Amino acid sequence: IQSSLASFTWNKEPMEFSDVPSSHWAHYYISSIYQSGLMVGTGDDTFSPSGAVSVAQALTVAVRVWDLYRDGDGIIEQMGENWYDGAVDAALRLGVIKTGQFDSYTRSATRAEVAALLTRVLPAEEYQAINKIEKLPDVNQSTPHAEAIFTLYNAGIISGSDGYGTFYPHKD
Numbered sequence: 001i002q003s004s005l006a007s008f009t010w011n012k013e014p015m016e017f018s019d020v021p022s023s024h025w026a027h028y029y030i031s032s033i034y035q036s037g038l039m040v041g042t043g044d045d046t047f048s049p050s051g052a053v054s055v056a057q058a059l060t061v062a063v064r065v066w067d068l069y070r071d072g073d074g075i076i077e078q079m080g081e082n083w084y085d086g087a088v089d090a091a092l093r094l095g096v097i098k099t100g101q102f103d104s105y106t107r108s109a110t111r112a113e114v115a116a117l118l119t120r121v122l123p124a125e126e127y128q129a130i131n132k133i134e135k136l137p138d139v140n141q142s143t144p145h146a147e148a149i150f151t152l153y154n155a156g157i158i159s160g161s162d163g164y165g166t167f168y169p170h171k172d
Contacts, residue, residue, distance in 0.1 A: 012037060017047040024049065037074040038064050052108035052172040056084035058117055059097065059105070063090045066121040096120045108172030115152050115169075116145035129154040137166045144169065 012035045020030050030047055033039045038061055042048040064074040076086045084105055091097045096117060109117075119127065133153045139146055149167055152158045160166050 015041070016045070017041060017049075018045045020047050020049055037068065053114065054106055055102050055109045055113065056082075056087065056105040058109040058114045059091045060084060060087040062096055062117040062121050063087045063094070065118070066090075066094055066096065069122055069126075094121075110144075110170055110172055111167060112143065112145040112149060112169035115158070116148040118157075119148040119151050127151050127155040127157075130156045133165065136160070137164050139167050139169055 014031060015034050017030065017034075020027055024030075026049055030039075030049060034041065034047075039047075039057075042051065060076065063076055067076075068074045076090060079086045079089060082105070088097075088105060092099060102113075131154045133150060136149070136153070139149050143149070146169075149158075149169060153160070153165070153167075158167070161168055
């Protein structure tokens with residue numbers, strides 16, 4: 001199996017979401033993640049860019065990243081009564097999560113939880129440090145998933161919510 005970030009290609013036709021005008025700051029990013037198959041929106045022609053991401057949605061994206069990186073198609077087999085049961089099953093099988101790790105899959109995921117999921121789906125070499133960030137205004141060693149947060153900051157994947165690098169790890 002050949003694995004690389006080159007596996008993330010735009011496989012879908014562009015989609016214009018009614019709640020993401022072309023002037024929206026994240027329009028390009030939302031269009032890219034839709035076309036790559038990582039996210040499909042929240043229904044019909046909406047994306048809900050200001051909405052919270054549920055644990056189930058975060059797990060679904062994590063499993064799709066894992067699969068696409070390994071030259072898969074990002075399609076998760078549907079099983080069980082909940083739309084997300086296939087993603088939960090895959091995340092457990094892949095070791096992305098452990099049984100009982102989340103109290104609910106339908107609650108909002110925290111930013112720290114999403115960071116932790118994202119650092120578990122790709123090999124460590126994909127998170128090569130290009131920065132040397134050791135301190136953030138709202139993240140320290142006692143912050144849940146601090147290591148994952150710093151990994152993503154140092155790899156240049158995230159940069160924070162303001163000029164100080166504030167992450168808001170407990171927010172959804």
